[in-house]
Amino acid sequence: MPHLTLHYTANLAGFDADAALDDLNRRLADSGHFEESAIKSRALALQHYRVGTAGVERGFVHAHLKVLPGRDETTRRALSQTIVTALQAQLPSHHPATQLCVEVTELDAGTYSKLVIDASQP
Amino acid sequence: MPHLTLHYTANLAGFDADAALDDLNRRLADSGHFEESAIKSRALALQHYRVGTAGVERGFVHAHLKVLPGRDETTRRALSQTIVTALQAQLPSHHPATQLCVEVTELDAGTYSKLVIDASQP
């Protein structure tokens, strides 16, 4: 924890998912709410997507941040805003109409398991 | 919002994910509960999947619809049924035993962020 998952539509040509994750992880670390090494992020490029029914070109990036309880709603809302700001900064210069959406939800602490395993010796 | 995510197993040969999303978006728009342009759907083809342990060929489609609060449980249940009906209509004529599953959950309005950005000029 935290876990961040991005979905981005493939029509956002030039969206650099790796750069976006670098930037997002840095901003999450800078927020002071998380241990650096615990920030786990991933991005999935969407090949099959639709926005609405009008048949016009539209894209989106959806981000879902999951955090353990212990950060109040004001803090979670600020994290949501931090992410949407980062996504806007990462949007390529040429893009269709694009919706940037961010969810922040809480993990269930009572049943969340985590095991950290050191690198194996080669 | 709403956000719809489909997972479908790769053994559903002939499942047309794009046609399914077109159909689902149209039905969601026709429900009258959402603004047309806000319906964001995506489908992920699953290459690695297992159903049960019996070693027989089985497939599934899983749909997860996320909506903001403001629609009561009866409405959300009706949306769930709308989606399962659409998935059944989209199932290819030849398919293994297939489970169609639909979740409808509520987004957290307090921390959900959305920013709509117009298309950039080329």
Place this chain on the structure above:
Amino acid sequence: MPHLTLHYTANLAGFDADAALDDLNRRLADSGHFEESAIKSRALALQHYRVGTAGVERGFVHAHLKVLPGRDETTRRALSQTIVTALQAQLPSHHPATQLCVEVTELDAGTYSKLVIDASQP
């Protein structure tokens, strides 16, 4: 139900997603909490991911199990531990520092839909 979704980072070279799903389904069936044929699992290999900001090689496996209500928190916690144990057993012998994380959440029974369709005759 249950639904199990794995995310694993592509730097876990040799992670056998199909073998992991076989093992996980078997353990979930052996738990006695689920009907064998209802266990639906999938794994997504992550091509774009980041762990932290330190620039060192790190990986993760994230598992999310969704179950219908009717299993108490002690049971759900035991299922979480069952999954993390299985993931540890499936980790390839050579791997970077790796975080194994498991979430167990409840589906909303009031809006969950499921339709089981028999195989079509060829």
